[in-house]
Amino acid sequence: MARRQLQAGEVLFQEHDAGDVAYLVERGRIRVSLRGTDSAVTLADLGPGDLVGEMALIDNAPRTATAVALEDTALLVIDRGHLAERIAQTDPIVRALLGGQIKRYRAALATLQGGAAPDQSLGTDDAAAVAKIRLESQLREALDGGRLQMHLQPLLDIPTGKIAGYEALIRWDHPERGPISPLEFITLAEETSLIVPVGQFMLQEAISALVTMRSRGMAQLPFLSINVSARQLREADLIQSLLERLGDAALPASAVKLEITESQVLDYPHTAEVLDACRAAGIRVALDDFGTGFSNLSHLSALAFDTVKIDQAFLRGVEGSSRAAMMLDAIVGLVRATGADALAEGVETPEQLQTLRRLGVRYAQGYLIGKPEPLARALQAQGA
Ligand code: C2E
Ligand code: CA
Ligand code: CA
Ligand code: CA
Structure with a gap:
C-alpha cells in the first residue's frame, strides 16, 4: 500500500481536485474545511485511525472540501480499486441509498460555499433501485x-x-x-x-x-x-x-x-x-x-x-x-x-x-x- 507524508501546512487535496483515493491517518492531524467563501469553515479535525476523503471511494466525484495537514502527518493511501469489489457486491439498494446520501451531502457543501448545487438527479442504476x-x-x-x-x-x-x-x-x-x-x-x-x-x-x-x-x-x-x-x-x-x-x-x-x-x-x-x-x-x-x-x-x-x-x-x-x-x-x-x-x-x-x-x-x-x-x-x- 502506498503512503504519503505531509508537513505542517501542506495541502492533501483541495476543492475540485479529482477524487479517486481515500486516506487513513496513521500519525499527525488533518483539517478538512470549506474554502469557497471568504472565511474557511472547518468541517472536521482528523487524527490517527480516521479516514479522509472516503466519499470518493463510493462516487469518484471531485473533492468538495480541502484537507490540510496541521502537523507532520503520515497517511496510508486507499485506492478505489481496493474497495471496488466490495462495493460492487453490496446490495444495489444499499448502494443507491448511500450514493443518494453522498450526493445530498455534496450539494449541501456546495451551497455552503455559495456555489450552484450539483446535479442531484438519480442515475439509471439508482432509479432502478428506488x-x-x-x-x-x-x-x-x-x-x-x-x-x-x-x-x-x-x-x-x-x-x-x-x-x-x-x-x-x-x-x-x-x-x-x-x-x-x-x-x-x-x-x-x-x-x-x-x-x-x-x-x-x-x-x-x-x-x-x-x-x-x-x-x-x-x-x-x-x-x-x-x-x-x-x-x-x-x-x-x-x-x-x-x-x-x-x-x-x-x-x-x-x-x-x-x-x-x-x-x-x-x-x-x-x-x-x-x-x-x-x-x-x-x-x-x-x-x-x-x-x-x-x-x-x-x-x-x-x-x-x-x-x-x-x-x-x-x-x-x-x-x-x-x-x-x-x-x-x-x-x-x-x-x-x-x-x-x-x-x-x-x-x-x-x-x-x-x-x-x-x-x-x-x-x-x-x-x-x-x-x-x-x-x-x-x-x-x-x-x-
Ligand atoms: P413455475 O413454478 O414453473 O410455474 C409454472 C408457470 O408456468 C406458471 O407461471 C404458469 O402460469 C405457467 N404455465 C402453466 N401452463 C402453461 C402453458 O401451457 N404455457 C405457458 N407458456 N405457461 C404455462 P406463473 O404463474 O407466471 O409463475 C411463474 C413462476 O413464479 C413459477 O414458475 C414459480 O417459479 C414462481 N411462483 C409462482 N407462485 C409462487 C409462489 O407462491 N411461491 C414461490 N416461491 N414461487 C412462485
Ligand atoms: Ca416449473
Ligand atoms: Ca412450480
Ligand atoms: Ca418455470
Missing part, C-alpha cells in the same frame, strides 16, 4: 391488505384422465400496473425476508382451499402443489409449521406437495435433510423446472423426489423435431429411473399430450388442461 424499494413496499402493503391471491392450475393424471391435483400459483394485481408476473415480485421478495410471510400466506391459502374442497365432498381430495423458495426452505420450522397447519385442519400430509427448484438442490446437505423430514411426515416433494438450471445428475440420483417436473422448454417443438422428441424421451427415462413420477409442464396441444402418454409421463400441466384460476373457478370446472 423502483425496487417502491415495489417491495407495495408488495408488503398488498400482503397486509389481503390483495395477494392464490390461483390453482390443474394437474392431469394422464393414465386415469382425472385431475389429481393443482399447483398453487401466487397472483398480484398491482393497483397501477395491473397483474405483475410472480417471476418479478417473487425474485424481489427472495432478496429480503419478505418471501417468508408471502410463503406463509400461500401455505395458509392452500390449506383453506383444501378445507373448502373437502367440504364440497370431492370424491377424492386432490393434492395441492406449493412452490417453496430457497429462503423458505432454510427456515428451520417450515415443515413443522406446515404439519401443524395440516393437523389443525385435520388434513392428511398427502394433501400437499412441495415444489423446490434445481438451484435449491445445490445446497445438497440441507436439501437432503428437508427431504428426509418430508418423507418421515408423509409430505411429497417435487423437483421443479428440471433441466433448466445447473443440472447435477448425481444430486438427482441421490435425492429421492416423488415427482420431477420437466420444464416446458423440453415440450416445445416435440411435434416437429425428432431431436426434441428424443431429448424428451431420454429425460423421461432418466426421471423414471430414479423412481419418480414425471410431470410435463406447458402442455398446450393434444399432440403434445399424446406424446406424453406414449412416453409414460404420469402428469400433464398446461393451458390444454387448464389455466391457473381462482379456487371458485377451479371447483366449478370440476363440477364441485
Whole structure:
C-alpha cells in the first residue's frame, strides 16, 4: 500500500481536485474545511485511525472540501480499486441509498460555499433501485391488505384422465400496473425476508382451499402443489409449521406437495435433510423446472423426489423435431429411473399430450388442461 507524508501546512487535496483515493491517518492531524467563501469553515479535525476523503471511494466525484495537514502527518493511501469489489457486491439498494446520501451531502457543501448545487438527479442504476424499494413496499402493503391471491392450475393424471391435483400459483394485481408476473415480485421478495410471510400466506391459502374442497365432498381430495423458495426452505420450522397447519385442519400430509427448484438442490446437505423430514411426515416433494438450471445428475440420483417436473422448454417443438422428441424421451427415462413420477409442464396441444402418454409421463400441466384460476373457478370446472 502506498503512503504519503505531509508537513505542517501542506495541502492533501483541495476543492475540485479529482477524487479517486481515500486516506487513513496513521500519525499527525488533518483539517478538512470549506474554502469557497471568504472565511474557511472547518468541517472536521482528523487524527490517527480516521479516514479522509472516503466519499470518493463510493462516487469518484471531485473533492468538495480541502484537507490540510496541521502537523507532520503520515497517511496510508486507499485506492478505489481496493474497495471496488466490495462495493460492487453490496446490495444495489444499499448502494443507491448511500450514493443518494453522498450526493445530498455534496450539494449541501456546495451551497455552503455559495456555489450552484450539483446535479442531484438519480442515475439509471439508482432509479432502478428506488423502483425496487417502491415495489417491495407495495408488495408488503398488498400482503397486509389481503390483495395477494392464490390461483390453482390443474394437474392431469394422464393414465386415469382425472385431475389429481393443482399447483398453487401466487397472483398480484398491482393497483397501477395491473397483474405483475410472480417471476418479478417473487425474485424481489427472495432478496429480503419478505418471501417468508408471502410463503406463509400461500401455505395458509392452500390449506383453506383444501378445507373448502373437502367440504364440497370431492370424491377424492386432490393434492395441492406449493412452490417453496430457497429462503423458505432454510427456515428451520417450515415443515413443522406446515404439519401443524395440516393437523389443525385435520388434513392428511398427502394433501400437499412441495415444489423446490434445481438451484435449491445445490445446497445438497440441507436439501437432503428437508427431504428426509418430508418423507418421515408423509409430505411429497417435487423437483421443479428440471433441466433448466445447473443440472447435477448425481444430486438427482441421490435425492429421492416423488415427482420431477420437466420444464416446458423440453415440450416445445416435440411435434416437429425428432431431436426434441428424443431429448424428451431420454429425460423421461432418466426421471423414471430414479423412481419418480414425471410431470410435463406447458402442455398446450393434444399432440403434445399424446406424446406424453406414449412416453409414460404420469402428469400433464398446461393451458390444454387448464389455466391457473381462482379456487371458485377451479371447483366449478370440476363440477364441485
Ligand atoms: P413455475 O413454478 O414453473 O410455474 C409454472 C408457470 O408456468 C406458471 O407461471 C404458469 O402460469 C405457467 N404455465 C402453466 N401452463 C402453461 C402453458 O401451457 N404455457 C405457458 N407458456 N405457461 C404455462 P406463473 O404463474 O407466471 O409463475 C411463474 C413462476 O413464479 C413459477 O414458475 C414459480 O417459479 C414462481 N411462483 C409462482 N407462485 C409462487 C409462489 O407462491 N411461491 C414461490 N416461491 N414461487 C412462485
Ligand atoms: Ca412450480
Ligand atoms: Ca416449473
Ligand atoms: Ca418455470
